[in-house]
Amino acid sequence: MAQKAIREYDAKSILAKHWDKYFPNFTYAYETVMVQNGSELTAIAKDKKWLSEKALVAKPDMLFGKRGKNGLVLFRDTKPGDVSLAKATSWIDEKSSTPQSVYFSFDGDTPTGEAKTDMLTHFVVEPFTPHAQEEEYYISATCVGDNDMLYMSAEGGMEVEEGWDEKVTEVAFAITDTEEEIAAKIKANIPADVAATDKEKFANFAIGFFKAYRELNFAYLEINPFVMQGTKIELLDMVAKLDDTAGFMMKEEWGDVDYPTSFGMEEKSPEVLAIEDADSKSGASLKLTILKPEARIWTMVAGGGASVVYADTIADLAGIDDLANYGEYSGGPTTSETKFYADTLIDLMTRIPDKQGREKILIIGGAIANFTDVAKTFTGIIQSFETYAEKMKEHKVKTYVRRGGPNYEKGLKDIKEAADRLGLYIEVYGPETHVTDIVRMALAK
């Protein structure tokens, strides 16, 4: 996936790093720290005096919003703006010690939908910024269709989503727009509600913001709200996504940024992580997602498009309860890469017996390859069969193969011979059989 969400702390750090380039007429104190627990905060406070000197705000930094409504923003002890370092420390320790439930949508203040429960592991701590409501603004930018969009509002804060049409001014930019054209468009579209005396200043900030969004390869960038006091800016809340395909040319600009998994998402299994690792080191493509490890249908499909049609067909014909995984291998993997991929998959599918005692189904599918040598990749699968033959028999694995492309006759012949020699159930088909028809055949038995 090209667009990846980053932490609020990283988003602020990236803007702070390039602040003078994009916002030369404004100042930003960049007083923000990210910690995983209270003692880390105490340790950092030795270097950063403001943590002991100022009233603080603390909140989790884990890619989810609505933190206020979830009661996860600490800004008051007995009254707003009185949070001390000690209080922040104890609050972070408290919130990070037990799993927390988080709702992602609200109707007014009432949560809707299901909550997700997970541990809170990352927090940002910042100074409490006293300010008037009129000093809060909203700004964001993203790409819609072929255009970049800039959204601006004189009203910041979490309420902006309610009443979007009335409050938010939208401006569209073609990718080929010049800096002059961009500046002119922004100046012509400053929200009417921005005070007349602040319009020029706001435009100045918005132009810098949009330039930063473009040049730093953000896919999404939102500050809601930012506070403008004279030429002093505070970034109270930020959401950002980066286009990670630009990573190779943004190493310096982005610094050390990580792409956390979203809150409540299951931790990736070691097998999935191992495949990801192998994928990153290979010129070929290896992808694996575990959907339901106890399910009985496993797919090992070559090619991105084919892997989708196999998943579609299994969902159509068997339902998704039977589908254990989604994944693909493509782009001419080597024999040993294919063996590793097959090993991982067959190992996973032979761990939990089917609850109803049914046979397990392994779909080794694929379209007609453009350039991948089928016999070569199948050699890797055969080697994996040799390792796992006993376990495959134990779990009554029935294998269905369908593939075409360079050297496919040899590949199909080899895998059939190997399965027969090892006493494994196998059915083998070539391009004369419709690509997904083996799913129907496997389910018909």
Added chain:
Amino acid sequence: MAKLYTKDTQAIFWNNNTTAIQRMLDYDYTIQRKKPSVAAIVAPTSGNKFEKFFYGPDEIMIPLYKTTAAAKAAQPQADVLLNFASFRTAYDVTMEALEIGGFSSMMITAEGIPERLARAMNATAREKNVTVIGPATVGAIAPGAFKIANIGGTIENIVQSKLHRAGSCGLVTRSGGLFNELSNIIAINADGIAEGVAIGGDRFVGSVFIDNLLRMEENPEVKYMILLGEVGGTEEYKVIEAVKSGKIKKPIIAWCIGTIAKYYDSGVQFGHAGASANGDMETAEAKNNAMAAVGIHVPASFNDLPLMIKKVFTELNLPAIPEPAMSLCPSVRKSKEFICTISDDRGDECTYAGFPISSLATPETGKGIGDVVSLLWFKKQYPKWATDFIETVIKTVADHGPAVSGAHNAKVTARAGKSVVESLVTGLLTIGPRFGGAIDGAAEYFKYADDNKLTPAEFLNHMKKEGVPIPGIGHRIKSLKNPDLRVEGLKKYAAAHFPSTSLLDYALTVEQLTTSKKENLILNVDGTIGILMVDMWRALGYSEEEINEFIASGTLNSFFILGRTIGFIGHVLDEKRLAMPMYRHPMSDILYDVQEAEKI
């Protein structure tokens, strides 16, 4: 442009991807194209000038260039760019080619070009009316005309999937991997495809479904279209609009894959980077329903797609497509060890650069040795003023008496009883930087000075710094007042017959300066020959780069070797005739200065 490619389409292939290029050429040979579909290869880091490929059982050479600009300048008719650069450089390559101009379409294979760059590249191409296929694609094919790289797979699969000749389907897919599969399904259930494009899997691709379908609507070979879409994006809705408004009238069969995505939250990425639904409208199901609602033929599932194709195709009741003749690529081919590009003895009569020997051997053909040299050395028939000049040079340098070191060596060897060839090569081996080398050097240095617009004074300064006397300047006894008549002859001929003599004109201004310092520092015969050769090549239209290569490869020296061989043979035969005894140099002519060896 109703058709993306024709049987005359030629491409510039960026990156020397020999396997993919060979697949294209195998296809070309199979469908009996007149010219290979790849006209040039851009290989920025290669030092080679060409790459050998098989064309059927034979081998051909495809020229290599270091830059797209050079490739395009040399092959202006090639209007397709196949950009096989990596995701790091694909953008720069595309933008440069758009800047150069003259391309009607570009295909970009890299996956994961930064989105902002991909968008800028696609928008620029659209402004310039250039069709972009990709990024992240396996390409496109116009069966029977032109095939990009690996699309269609092996030649066996191509024939099996009827991709060797135009059928009647226009095929557009997002997935490159399923493209072959669709071609196969269409071959089994209908009569093959007329044009097929895999638009690419990245979120931002150049030409989208609608661009390709609108073109196919105009293509008379296309009778119906198949669209294979994917979950994510809203491109299919543009097609729906075009069907509704009547812009597209030909039947369309369509399916969006990724119907499974609705069962899972956005954490599971099915398929390509572009395949992620933002909102209900972008789900595969919504798109399939919306397409069906406007009368597009949508099957119940991907598994039922073949039946739908068969149904729509049968109802069209099209005449059968005749099977064209094909050539068969041999399965075993051997690469040739040697290449010859100047003469060919395989026919009835041996030819020199295409000219039968009989057409230039005898006097009535009007051809002389200068013509033979121009054909065998330069693969071109030079005009008469140039071949006459070559002959003048050969005659001028044929001999310079017995005392020069080369002739002397030949004579000494002949007197030692050696054969003509042994004696001759002894003389020839003397030719080098000091003997005969002034022709090379004069051409090189004077051209350098002229190219860099050095004034004569600056040139002299430059040579002083280099620490070498100017080659081609100076004579033992001759001066401006007592000129070398050979030089006068050459100059007179050039003045009368050369279209222009820019380098000689420059050299003469240098001579004015050198002779003002010392009388005998005149432009000598070696210098005049070297300089006039450059003028000849300039007048014949060679680029400065080509001329520099002639000089660097020793072509000028070759004229001296050729001419002086005549003289050396004369001296050797002279010795044989005179039956002179073995030569021993008189000891009185040698200074002996040998010290007694030290003991260790």
